[in-house]
Amino acid sequence: MDSVLLETRNLHRYFGGLHAVNDVSIKVPQGAIKGVIGPNGAGKTTLFNLIAATIPPQDGEVIFRGKKITALKPHTVACMGIARTFQTTKLFGRMTVLENVMVGRHCRTRCGFIAGMLNLPRTWREDRETKEKALEILYDLGLKDHASETASNLPFGRQRLVEFARALAMEPALLLLDEPAAGLNIYETKELARLILWIRDRGVTCLVVEHDMSLVMTICDDVVVLDQGRKIAEGRPSAVQRNPEVIRIYLGCDDAQNSES
Amino acid sequence: MCPGGKKMNLPQVVQYCFAGITVGSIYAIVAIGFNIIYNTTGIINFAQGEFLIVGAMTAISLNHFVPLPVAILLAVVITTLLGGLIELVFIRRAQNASVLHLIVITIGISILMREAMLHIWDEKVRSLPYFTGTGVSTITIFGAHISPQVLWVLGVSAVIVMGLTPFFRFTLTGRAMRACADDRMAARLCGINDKWMVTLSFMLSAGIGALAGCVISPVTQTQYDMGAPLAIKGFTVAILGGLGNSMAAVVAGLLLGLVETFVMSQFDVAYKEAVSIVILLLILVFRPSGLFGKHEITAMRAV
Amino acid sequence: MTQFRRYIPVIAVIAAVVVLQVVLSATHATYYMTQITMSAYYALVVIGLCLLMGYAGQVSLGHAGFFAIGGYTTAVLTTLNLLPYRDTPLVKLCSSLGLIFQRQDIYGADILSFSPWVAFVAALLLAVIIAFLIGLPVIRLKGHYLAMATLGFGLIIYRIVLGGSIFGQADGISNIPPFMILDGLQVNGRVPYRVMNYYIAWSVVAAAMVLAINLVGSRIGRALRSIHENEEAAHSLGVDTYRYKLFIFVLSALFAAVGGVLLTHYNGSIGPSEVTVMKSVRYLVIVAVGGMANLWGALFMGIILNFLSLRGVFGSYDDAVFAIILIVIMLFAPQGLLRMPRLPALWHGLQAREDTAKPVPSEVEGMAVPQKQSGGSNG
Numbered sequence: 001m002d003s004v005l006l007e008t009r010n011l012h013r014y015f016g017g018l019h020a021v022n023d024v025s026i027k028v029p030q031g032a033i034k035g036v037i038g039p040n041g042a043g044k045t046t047l048f049n050l051i052a053a054t055i056p057p058q059d060g061e062v063i064f065r066g067k068k069i070t071a072l073k074p075h076t077v078a079c080m081g082i083a084r085t086f087q088t089t090k091l092f093g094r095m096t097v098l099e100n101v102m103v104g105r106h107c108r109t110r111c112g113f114i115a116g117m118l119n120l121p122r123t124w125r126e127d128r129e130t131k132e133k134a135l136e137i138l139y140d141l142g143l144k145d146h147a148s149e150t151a152s153n154l155p156f157g158r159q160r161l162v163e164f165a166r167a168l169a170m171e172p173a174l175l176l177l178d179e180p181a182a183g184l185n186i187y188e189t190k191e192l193a194r195l196i197l198w199i200r201d202r203g204v205t206c207l208v209v210e211h212d213m214s215l216v217m218t219i220c221d222d223v224v225v226l227d228q229g230r231k232i233a234e235g236r237p238s239a240v241q242r243n244p245e246v247i248r249i250y251l252g253c254d255d256a257q258n259s260e261s
Numbered sequence: 262m263c264p265g266g267k268k269m270n271l272p273q274v275v276q277y278c279f280a281g282i283t284v285g286s287i288y289a290i291v292a293i294g295f296n297i298i299y300n301t302t303g304i305i306n307f308a309q310g311e312f313l314i315v316g317a318m319t320a321i322s323l324n325h326f327v328p329l330p331v332a333i334l335l336a337v338v339i340t341t342l343l344g345g346l347i348e349l350v351f352i353r354r355a356q357n358a359s360v361l362h363l364i365v366i367t368i369g370i371s372i373l374m375r376e377a378m379l380h381i382w383d384e385k386v387r388s389l390p391y392f393t394g395t396g397v398s399t400i401t402i403f404g405a406h407i408s409p410q411v412l413w414v415l416g417v418s419a420v421i422v423m424g425l426t427p428f429f430r431f432t433l434t435g436r437a438m439r440a441c442a443d444d445r446m447a448a449r450l451c452g453i454n455d456k457w458m459v460t461l462s463f464m465l466s467a468g469i470g471a472l473a474g475c476v477i478s479p480v481t482q483t484q485y486d487m488g489a490p491l492a493i494k495g496f497t498v499a500i501l502g503g504l505g506n507s508m509a510a511v512v513a514g515l516l517l518g519l520v521e522t523f524v525m526s527q528f529d530v531a532y533k534e535a536v537s538i539v540i541l542l543l544i545l546v547f548r549p550s551g552l553f554g555k556h557e558i559t560a561m562r563a564v
Numbered sequence: 565m566t567q568f569r570r571y572i573p574v575i576a577v578i579a580a581v582v583v584l585q586v587v588l589s590a591t592h593a594t595y596y597m598t599q600i601t602m603s604a605y606y607a608l609v610v611i612g613l614c615l616l617m618g619y620a621g622q623v624s625l626g627h628a629g630f631f632a633i634g635g636y637t638t639a640v641l642t643t644l645n646l647l648p649y650r651d652t653p654l655v656k657l658c659s660s661l662g663l664i665f666q667r668q669d670i671y672g673a674d675i676l677s678f679s680p681w682v683a684f685v686a687a688l689l690l691a692v693i694i695a696f697l698i699g700l701p702v703i704r705l706k707g708h709y710l711a712m713a714t715l716g717f718g719l720i721i722y723r724i725v726l727g728g729s730i731f732g733q734a735d736g737i738s739n740i741p742p743f744m745i746l747d748g749l750q751v752n753g754r755v756p757y758r759v760m761n762y763y764i765a766w767s768v769v770a771a772a773m774v775l776a777i778n779l780v781g782s783r784i785g786r787a788l789r790s791i792h793e794n795e796e797a798a799h800s801l802g803v804d805t806y807r808y809k810l811f812i813f814v815l816s817a818l819f820a821a822v823g824g825v826l827l828t829h830y831n832g833s834i835g836p837s838e839v840t841v842m843k844s845v846r847y848l849v850i851v852a853v854g855g856m857a858n859l860w861g862a863l864f865m866g867i868i869l870n871f872l873s874l875r876g877v878f879g880s881y882d883d884a885v886f887a888i889i890l891i892v893i894m895l896f897a898p899q900g901l902l903r904m905p906r907l908p909a910l911w912h913g914l915q916a917r918e919d920t921a922k923p924v925p926s927e928v929e930g931m932a933v934p935q936k937q938s939g940g941s942n943g
Contacts, residue, residue, distance in 0.1 A: 052800060054796070054799075054800070073804075074799045074800055075799050075800075075801075075802045075803055075804045075805070078799075078800055078801055078802035079802040083800070083801075084800050086796075086797065086800075090794045090796060090797035091793075091794070091797070092789065092790050092793035092794055092797065092798075093793060093794075094793060095786075095789060095790070095793060099786060099789075100790075102786055103786050103787060103790045103798065103801055103803070104801055106783070106786075106787055106801055106802045106803055107801070107802035109783055111782065111783050111784075112784065113779070113784050113811055115782075116778060116779050116782030116783060116784040116785065117775045117778050117779045117782070118775075118778065119778040119782070123782055123783070126783065127782070127783065130783070166801065167801075170801065170802065
């Protein structure tokens, strides 16, 4: 439980003149729920994109389970055990909820093009297993009744859940949650907290970007604070909450130099 | 023509150079037309080449009734309005369509325009009369005999390019169009009527296309189906220079024109057509951002 | 087994095909079969293109080029007369391997040429290799770059076949021998073989549909659909988007080449008119129109539109008709365009059309959710 699952070392990422991620080094221990907070434009989503290999860093390393994953492709990193959800829900709108989650099983299944085209018997077993596993997850998340519905027809909160289910279907070791509480009301946020804790109990380590402080305080063991690309604080939520630097960046400075993201 | 190298003397080289930059400047104008629309909307307008032909054909018909300069002016105005009309009818309506859909729509538009031209003007080859002089008058430069029309082409092209640069840089409208290209939502929030900017971009592209079509007509003749090959070459030039970069398009256009002409001089005429396509494929494969591309390669990646 | 429910439409189509044949034969209207057979071969191109557009979300403006690679390769190889080279070692080797054989051309003279099977394999290999080479660098980029590259590719093929004397230039190649599949079974356009070829063509189409349906319903098919819906999300779930898109591109080229080979043997000839940009655009239009019910829609639209076109129903406005259809579809049904059927919808063919008419909700439960446009825009 004390081994480091994910580590970033001196990550740097520029977009033209903007230094979006500036020398960020964090460690995520196995089994932890770690929060990443900071004002808008602090570089949180960019950090996620760097970890998930959606974009490459200009400098620095990302190390997962002791292996350097910096130069890899997103799909490779995904199959190694890193799953993510997105700030804006990226469901496969015209596919059913069940199919969405089944795609999540992609990493754990193998039948290829030829087997698929020829409808070989081994695909039958694999597809059946995929479907069963997907249904299991839907059941766990209370989405079983929506299984055959088109994903885009679901209410927003449920769509979020489907994205969760899809990510969980990957059986990941690390789950990156990008503002999971965005757009949720108080009750839904409470449910979300329970869900994340439940996910952690299943052995999935979580890294959570969030603005909702109540959620962060409730579930995170540990919090990292980013501001304008740099890490300015790290520690237990209660400690970080009292950090004067952190208070300053959140309550804002007098000059309206709030960087848009 | 014998394959392989052919020695040429200075007048011949000058001749080919002029031929090359003449046709090259037309390609450049087409490319600029592409870029204007691309910069404002992200669409690649396949019908770009048709504007040249419509402009020329209209001028040719009008020339039967009014003097040449008036005919050309009217033709440009009509084609400009046509460009705006096309945008209003087809492009604006396609609100939710992706960029790819819109590109495909422009393909349909180009086919329709071509078919319409076929039915209006049939497949006869026509041309505008030479602006100054006749088909046989020449000017001698470095021993080469150049038609004065060539100077018209170069002159008009230069005026277009030099007119557009300050337009986009200094006028409010021009900058508004550039704003739309950069960030449409932000432009809208600034009070820019982005929808009209799109219409304007089509109209502008149509107008300069028509002008180019008129000025090149005496040299290359005009036929209803010349639009598509022009569009492809113009597109090649646009990509060669870097999509969206109009100054580079000028250079790239002249380059393509020269290469084409010299290939034609050394090898079979049939290979002339192949030049632009080969260059297109090479660029797409090896350097899609173009020779002077300003886009980061990742900006062009799908994911 | 529920697995095989997906094939029920195939059975239905085969039944319809048989019924049609019986009716046509009974009413002495078998000449319609010629155009239907030709349309069936064109439909192969359409099926492949449908997979490419509907699943990989890519547009190809040069698919007629792959059709031509198939057709011209087999045309050249089966009409090439190697008799003058009969004594060279290479020819002797091919002869002993059974690749070349002696036959009589239509003038009764002896001719030594490759067997259609050899040509068939060569044509498919060539198409696959070229598609691979084109796709390799270009598929990585945004969608319209592939559209451009395939357009350029189609144009190059056109120029090559128009200019190369080995390809017969403007006249193309004719007197192509029939394709002997087995004893007594041959791809041949002449009247006595009409009914046989009708069934051969539809068998090939049925086989292609089965493969396509299998692919769509499989793990890979799901992955492809996910790429089309939202490429970034698919990528984050472990789908190797690049490899899959490339595979579909090559597969669609393969389908087109098969259509090219078979139609060339059926017609006994091929010409540059098969490779024009307009032809490629037609295939695109058919897929766009039929896209509402996707694979099946593409197939039916392909048969119908091609049949009408071949019968000259559109007259001199042929091209214009396709252009208008294209624009209308793109403008008024872009959501219903390039769609793929959900697994249940495959079975409920036309009913899928009503389902897709539901607009994608942009505001859910009072909260304005910024719905990203579907993956068809590809970046």
